[in-house]
Amino acid sequence: MALRAVVAEQRKGIDKQKNVQAEGRNRRALKDIGNLVPVPPAMVEGGGKPHISRPITRNFVQKQQAEKNSKKSLVTAISSDDDQEVKNREENPKSGRKQRAVPPKKNAGGRAYTSMLTARSKAAARGISNKPRDVIVDIDAEDIDNELAAVEYIEDIYKFYKETEVDGQVRDYMDAQPDINAKMRAILVDWLIEVHRKFELMPESLYLTVNIVDRFLSLKAVPRKELQLVGMGAMLIACKYEEIWAPEVNDFIAVSDNAYARDQLLLMEKAILGKLEWYLTVPTPYVFLVRYIKASVPADTEIGNTAFFLAELGLVNYSTATHCCPSKLAASAVYAARCTLNKTPFWTETLKHHTGYSEDQIMDCAKVLVSFHSGAAEIKLKAAYKKYSDLDKGAVALFPPAKTLLPQGSATS
Structure with a gap:
């Protein structure tokens, strides 16, 4: 009985092993999904180094194709060379020398991978060099849904401003003023900047005020x-034209230390309107400054304050205010502000497009504005300097002037 039990146990082991082998035969091996490179038979049979299968990449396929084409061209050349040798032997049986094989010609369709990369790199380099250095930015894209921005008409509006700014610009008129000079005018404009700041008026009011003063003085001699x-x-x-709540007549009388009576001010207001024929809608430097600061991408408060500071320095100076048209003064102020804040490039294609001025056209005026900035702390007329030295204006007047626009040796720290 014990012997039978042992034999039965052995048979169970043999049957179990057969079942395992049968199950193994029924299991299917994982198939190649197409991303492995097969091992070359020569390497397996020759006992060479084991080939590591890697995923096929586009560069690897191109390299393999180039090698295949190169081998085909070589085989073709050798075959043709052998045929030529056989032919020569048949024609000249005495010559037993073996002719040297001619090197194969380069196949245009099977260029080496390195040459392909070199050609692509050169093409890419040519494409980069041909690209525009600067792209004109659409500065009105963010205001497309803002009805007050008038994006549909903004280009036409500023085109009209550029065409009509000559009507509101004054020329040199001091020779026609027997009792005043440019220095007195500068003192007046400096005082007006202080009054404008004291009344907390809109910037538009200051620029329109100076424009009205210059146009009136160009038409009438004033004691x-x-x-x-x-x-x-x-x-x-200007305040009645621009402000929502304009200062009253008594406010102006008080700010002048009662130097004039109420009736005198009203008569002067009437005289100015009569001489100007009520023509008050003129493009001042302010309307151009707002647009050009926006075109100074990326625009920020600092660049805006600096540009306004330099423009107000230009308003005080008689020569600058009369020789530079409003758009040119505004463009020069923005350019000088970018130089002061080291915003590179100093003049972009976007600014050139919207201002209509090249860098060379505004360079002289910008240098004059920077020279005013350089000496603003030392001169007596400091209304603009004090105004833009406050923190609410970013203290931009305290920044060092643009050294690139100052004559050598005159830069201040």
Whole structure:
């Protein structure tokens, strides 16, 4: 009985082993999914180094194709060379020398992979060099849904401003003023900047005030004692035109230390409007500054304050205000501001497109504005300097002037 049990146990082991082998035969091996490179038979039979299968990449396929084409061209050349040798032997049986094989010609369709990469690199380099250095930015893209921005008409509006700015610009008129000079005018404009700041008026009011003063002085000779009265009347008109809540007549009388009576100011207001024929809608440097600062991408508060500071320095100077048209003064102020803040490039294609000025056209005016900035702390007329030295204006007047636009040796720290 014990012997039978042992034999039965052995048979069970043999049957179990057969079942395992049968199951193994029924299992299917994982198939090649197409991303492995088969092992060359020569390497397996020759006992060479084991080939590591890697995923096929596009570069690897191109390299393999180039090698195949190169081998085909070589085989073709050798075959043709052998045929030529056999032919020569048949024609000249005495010559038993073996002719040297001619090197195969390069196949245009089977270029080496390195040459392909080199050609592509050169083509890419040519494409980069042909690309424009600067792209014109659409500065109105963010305001497309803002009805007050008038994006549909903004280009036409500023085109009209550029065409009509000559009508509101004044020329050199001091020779026609027997009792005042450019220095007195600068004192008046400096005082108007202080009054404008004291009343907390809109920037538009200041630029329109100076424009009204210059246009009136270019049309009528004014005694020295009435020059301040002209400034007050011009600001009163500008505030009525630009402000929601304009200062009253008594406010101007008080700010002048009661130097003039109420009736005098009203008569001057009437005289100015009569001489200007009520023509008040003129493009001042302000309307161009707003647009050009926006085109100074990326625009920020610092670049805006610096540009306004430099423009107001230009308003005080008689020569700058009369020789530079409003758009040119605004463009020069923005350019000088970018140089002051080291915003490179100093003049972009976007600014050139929207201003209509090249860098060379505004260079001289920008240098003059930077020279004013350089000496703003030392001169007596410091209204603009004090205004833009406050933190609410970013203290931009305290920045070092643009050294690139200053003459050598005159840069200040």
